Amino acid sequence: MSALRVFLIALLLAANTVLHVVPLLVVAVVKALLPIERLRAASSRWLTGIAESWIGVNGWMLDRFSRTRVHVEEDAVLEPDGHYLVLANHQSWVDIVVLQRVFNRRIPLMRFFLKQQLIWVPLLGVAWWALDFPFMARHTREQIQRRPELAGRDIEATRRACEKFRAIPVAIMNFVEGTRFTPAKHERQESPHRHLLKPRAGGVAFVLDAMGDGLHAILDVTIAYPGGRPSLVDLIANRVPEVRVQVRQRAIPVELAGGDYQSDADFRARFQQWINGVWLEKDADMERLLGPPASSGRRTMG
Structure with a gap:
């Protein structure tokens, strides 16, 4: 029964993807052919609306077909036309579903920096391209040590993507750990x-x-x-009873907004000290969120 459930819900999610990707690609082609910038901007809003509709229908289906409840603590003022950098810990592909569920239509459509290979994901790869998600060739530390110019390419790709985002409402998503948490990775890193x-x-x-x-x-x-x-299959199979999320708005430290991280060792040390402080707080927040549920201060979704 569980396998049949997973198959049927996955089929519905796939159908929703096809129904949204087809018009999205049509609008993307029209946008590419339009010579007038004002019309191109209008097309971008249509593309964003289609993507938000896809996310909304996915969320509606998961609400109807699962008992998963998302409890949110929120200390933030969210604006659909704001300009945000979203930082999060990363444990599962379910994280993306949760983030979309919490933020869809409450902040601008989140853009992720994606591995270059993901452009070949059926339907979604083309959709991400049409929505201006930045694709990057991720290089390992060993590859960069052998060919230092590769680090410069990643920086330049980040700069080009961000330049495109300066003119529009945007939420740039960054999983700061760079990979999903596993006990093996945690032990290998000797994480504090x-x-x-x-x-x-x-x-x-x-x-x-x-x-x-x-x-x-x-x-x-x-x-x-x-x-x-959990895995995505766990979510679809109704094996994720509860998710707890905390959203905290932080000011961007003025002294850290314009330094040369690559070449300035003092600035790099200050920046790492700041992000390590954020992560110490986040670890304490995780400890609390994983404990007994709070009696108040949370809103529930789903």
């Missing part, structure tokens, strides 16, 4: 945090540098699964 991997400061620094005053706040999101880290 109980529930988190070590944060990677470079990506955050590059976005703040490239966007400059184009961002007005940071949304610091902590996602906790009291029942254990």
Whole structure:
């Protein structure tokens, strides 16, 4: 019965994707052919509306077909036309579903920096391209050590993507740990945090540098699964009873918004000290979110 349930819900989610991707691609082609910037901007709003509709229908179906409840603590003023950098811990692909469920139509459509290979994901890869999601060739530390110019390419790709976002409402999403949490990775890193991997400061620094005053706040999101880290199949199979989320709005530190992370060792040390402080708070938040539920202060979705 569980396997049949997963198959049927996955089929509905796939059908919803097809129904939204087809008009999205039509609008994307029209946008590419339009010579007038004002019309291109209008097309971008249509593209965003289609994407938000897709997310909304997915959320509606999951609400109807599962008992998963998302409890949210929110200390933020959210604006659908704001300019945000969204930082979050990362444990599962379910994180993306949760983030979309919490923020859809409440802040601008979130854009993720994606691995270049993901452009080949059927339907979604083309949709991400049409929505101006930045694709990056992720290089390992060993590859960069052998070919230092590769680091410069990643920085330049970040800068080009952020330049495009300066003129529109945007929420740039960054999973600061760079990979999903697993006990093995946690042990291999010798992470000082109980529930988190070590944060990677470079990506955050590059976005703040490239966007400059184009961002007005940071949304610091902590996602906790009291029942254990789930997979997408667990979510569809109704095996995720509860998700707890904390959203905290942070001001962008003025002294960290325009430094040279790559070349200035003193600035890099200050930036890493700041992000490590954020992660210490986040680890304490995770400990609390995974404990007994709070009696108040949370709103429930689903």
